């Protein structure tokens with residue numbers, strides 16, 4: 001059965017998902033609606049996507065007939081969008097696929113949302129995103145002693161991060177590999193909300209936000225977004241290194257994140273056979 005899909009956010013990930021659907025790479029998924037808070041983004045989306053119902057106001061989207069017809073909503077907008085809209089989406093009994101995992105760094109918010117999802121029989125999905133091995137971390141979580149992620153990106157990927165408001169380090173002055181941050185995942189996502197969603201993902205899969213250690217490095221010589229994950233425990237060790245090509249339209253975002261969202265949607269719409277879940 002074909003599932004009707006709505007997308008929140010027409011940035012690098014939203015555009016890739018819509019493009020993949022147009023290339024018919026996601027069987028049984030029909031993208032029918034798009035909401036982005038920026039009216040100019042929505043009007044530019046309209047130029048190539050006449051078949052979509054377009055909205056720049058969430059209330060109008062939520063109250064529209066096309067919203068009622070949706071099966072799945074994909075959030076690929078921002079941490080704030082997750083906090084602002086996900087409870088209403090779940091209360092309306094829609095399944096929700098979330099890319100801005102940083103929105104789940106508030107434990108109370110996440111557990112309220114999980115309760116709502118049980119009550120409303122709506123599911124919440126978090127794709128593996130810009131990393132690999134989330135399934136393995138989940139499998140060994142009871143046997144973990146430590147979980148760390150080191151993220152290295154070009155300085156331009158950190159533009160606009162709240163971290164720089166109170167830091168002696170100025171983004172434009174970084175001329176060599178520089179450690180910006182070392183600490184917990186819960187602090188990392190507040191200081192770098194658009195860069196370390198993956199740290200929140202591994203923390204939720206593993207030993208939680210307080211116990212997951214994050215190191216963030218800016219390197220002007222690097223051309224990839226690199227994530228190095230190290231898990232140790234009584235099960236052994238997992239060491240994952242992912243070197244991602246940044247999205248051409250948003251250097252903060254790795255192309256793999258878009259591919260992972262597309263693959264997750266493909267799985268949800270074609271559920272009879274799944275590998276690595």
Ligand SMILES: NC(=O)c1ccc[n+]([C@@H]2O[C@H](COP(=O)([O-])OP(=O)(O)OC[C@H]3O[C@@H](n4cnc5c(N)ncnc54)[C@H](O)[C@@H]3O)[C@@H](O)[C@H]2O)c1
Pocket residue numbers: 008009010011012013014035036037038041076077078079080081084099100101127128129130131193194195197198201247249250252253254257
């Ligand atoms: N889970 C992962 O591994 C992973 C990896 C990369 C990016 N991400 C996250 O996915 C999200 C999308 O990434 P992107 O590269 O496409 O971003 P982007 O900046 O290219 O585009 C985001 C779009 O969403 C819109 N938007 C932002 N806040 C909104 C809101 N509150 N309501 C409605 N629209 C809103 C913006 O106007 C923009 O058009 C970001 O939050 C990013 O941090 C997650």
